[in-house]
Amino acid sequence: MLALEIKNLNKKYEHFQLKDVSFQLEKGYIMGFIGANGAGKTTTIKSILNLIRLDSGEIRIMGKDLIDHELELKQEIGSAFGDIAFYTRSKIKTLTKVIKPFYRNWDEEAYRSYLKKFNLNENKRISELSTGMKVKYRLALALSHGAKLLILDEPTSGLDPVARDQLLDIFQELVQDGEISILFSTHITSDLEKCADYITYIDNGRIINSAEKEAFIDTYRLVNGNADQLNDMEGKLIAYKKNSFGFTGLIHARDLDPSWDVRSALPSLEDIMIYFSKKESAYV
């Protein structure tokens, strides 16, 4: 079953456009949503949460149309935006009291157990929480109202490596029984290496690739060659950097011609992001 299905989203701002954004997330898996600053990740995530009006497109969550079943689906979605300001002077317990009546499936017992699991003290004020604790508090809220799809905008940004690792472990634990699915945006490719099952890559409002992680990486090759070889293959490279030996570049695996006789290897996710950020718009 699909937890999330996004079809042909279009949204035009004055200087930016989401163009036919489509991808899908299978239930019980983690998808990393990556792209450079300003690529359209937050705009896509806001669309999934129905926080912005789309020009066109369709969003289905757990098989149901978001617009037709908005109230019902809001119970099933847990979200966390990196920088939404909470009522920072309130204590956790005060804020929870305000939030929980909005959710008919609120499970107090689950909430207590998540507070304990995440080491959150209810008497702490929001302003006293570290960035990682704030993310955990949002997760505790989402999980306590039975959210099955977690949509998280840069949940690991601002966390130190230990806190980040801990959060990624929590993500993996949450999807283990196949009921919960997670879509999270990030700039940090090591997050993806550690815990994403699928990767969706957005560039300038368009989805470049959305696939299972290994298949995603296998779409590309990192190649090294000399100046003559660069002449032969330049038109096919997504982007390249010149160096004292010749060049290193990124190419679609399907475009790699054996007669070029260049050295090639699987790229890292970081290589893929770096070369795409260098590419000319003509060839993707």
Ligand SMILES: Nc1ncnc2c1ncn2[C@@H]1O[C@H](COP(=O)(O)OP(=O)(O)OP(=O)(O)O)[C@@H](O)[C@H]1O
């Ligand atoms: N309400 C708005 N009105 C006009 N333009 C907007 C609006 N919201 C976002 N944009 C523009 O849309 C583009 C995409 O922004 P978005 O926040 O989706 O990118 P992002 O991939 O999340 O970037 P980042 O990694 O920096 O958070 C940006 O150029 C931004 O300026």
